[in-house]
Amino acid sequence: MKKGFIFTVAMLMLCSFIFTGCNSGSKSSTAKRAKVIDIPLTQEEYAFGVDKSQPELLEKVNEFISKIKADGTLEKINDKYFGGGEPKAVESAVEDSSKDQLVVATNAAFEPFEYMVGDKYYGIDMEFAELLAEHLGKELVIKNMDFDAVCLSVGQGKADIAMSGLTVKEDRKEYVTFTDTYYNASQKLIVREDDTTFDNCKTAADVEEILSKFSSNTSAGVQLGTTGQFYVEGDEDWGFEGFNVKCIGYKSGSLAVQDMLNGNIDFVVIDEAPAQSIVRAINELN
Incomplete structure (x- = not known):
């Protein structure tokens, strides 16, 4: 990989x-x-940016961050990219409004947090996204775009959450509500x-x-x-x-x-x- x-x-x-x-x-x-x-x-501190109109999603994501920190899952994911472990490929479904999906906005040019090999996604954020979707019982859809469009797309309702090595920053709060932090940078x-x-x-x-x-x-x-x-x-x-x-x-x-x-x-x-x-x-x- x-x-x-x-x-x-x-x-x-x-x-x-x-x-x-x-x-x-x-x-x-x-x-x-x-x-x-x-x-x-x-x-700096990294966090995810959630659609401001979905406070229930924000609560569930924060609960999940707390859970995977406590049970060691987040540490295991980080070890794949910083400790010589084997990264896992993550696949995206096709967006379909008739399905119950978690739509993630990202910029897959930011290894080790998100990047692509062929048509597969890799990275800390992408593995987190896959686990989060499973936890929520939703199908995962990943939208790859320029970095400066990631938060904007969530603010415009085109994605549920931004997961893209995002530093918590005041002007980004115009478009998203930040989750609890998960990484110091x-x-x-x-x-x-x-x-x-x-x-x-x-x-x-x-x-x-x-x-x-x-x-x-x-x-x-x-x-x-x-x-x-x-x-x-x-x-x-x-x-x-x-x-x-x-x-x-x-x-x-x-x-x-x-x-x-x-x-x-x-x-x-x-x-x-x-x-x-x-x-x-x-x-x-x-």
Whole structure:
């Protein structure tokens, strides 16, 4: 299964490298490997976003979160993705309004929380979704979409719940009601393996001191709509001041890292778990 994710990354990298061969980007690097700067830059909590018109579903999801935390099920799911266990494929039914279904909105480009191999879904959130649907006695339907549409789709009544590595954030509460939290996260930097800019940093303050000195000639890659984008650009709700760098958005963290390795941007900011997964997969290919 992991080979499937690595193959996907490989194909994206091949297309990206071919494109770059015809492109005279302003950045230059021969590095084909990346590394994560292992310093948490933020403290966040993940939760699911429930349709605001379904308070009974919110109550049932919170009860289920409490249950699988207490009986060790959530820990076992996490171990599949962080401890070397075997992830489980999750299948989606076809949406049918005549059936009793749980419709989940996600962005399956955020390993290890949600991603695809072929037409099968994998990830912590996806395995949770399957168990939740079984617990509720419903058929599971998964809708894959751009990340910045996930909460909106729930708010518009097109899905029952958003399960997509969602950080609890005030502006998202306009569209969803957040459940209890199930995972603690943070943002981290990804740089080229030969980039020593942050090697002597020990704390988030050290990293931010360097970031604050960059100008708009420096480019940061982020996944659109994620906390990484808010961190780089600045966000009043979070208290992020932002940095004077050029922020470039991508549909996935993998695409951002590939563009960095092609020499088109300088670094990437993304959640810690996806950062580790992306870098591991890319480095296994080089």
